[in-house]
Amino acid sequence: MEHGIVIVKYWLHVSPREQLRRFHDRQRVGFKRHKITDEDWRNRKQRAAYDAAVSDMIARTDTPAARWTLVAGDDKKVARLTVIQTFADALAKRL
Numbered sequence: 001m002e003h004g005i006v007i008v009k010y011w012l013h014v015s016p017r018e019q020l021r022r023f024h025d026r027q028r029v030g031f032k033r034h035k036i037t038d039e040d041w042r043n044r045k046q047r048a049a050y051d052a053a054v055s056d057m058i059a060r061t062d063t064p065a066a067r068w069t070l071v072a073g074d075d076k077k078v079a080r081l082t083v084i085q086t087f088a089d090a091l092a093k094r095l
Contacts, residue, residue: 006094007066008087011058012073016047 014022023044026036043050062068069086073079 004094006090008090009061009066009068010071010083010086011054011068012071012079012083014073018074019044 023036023040026032058068058070069083071079071082
């Protein structure tokens with residue numbers, strides 16, 4: 001902040017239910033198939049460990065100079081608008 005730098009960090013959270021819906025959609029829709037791999041399914045089984053790691057990361061790296069913005073990501077349009085709005089707000093505040 002001392003040099004006019006604005007840092008905006010986001011974590012977009014997708015619920016397990018929505019993630020599963022998106023995975024199935026990617027398998028079903030031809031032009032989306034490249035977006036899903038066996039590794040995605042294996043990693044999904046580790047969801048609890050990922051969630052714990054995310055909580056730890058946010059707790060350890062959220063600072064006054066670089067706050068995390070946690071965004072509900074189940075609704076893509078709302079998530080994108082939230083990201084854009086918080087980014088614009090951060091810039092406006094700094095300027």
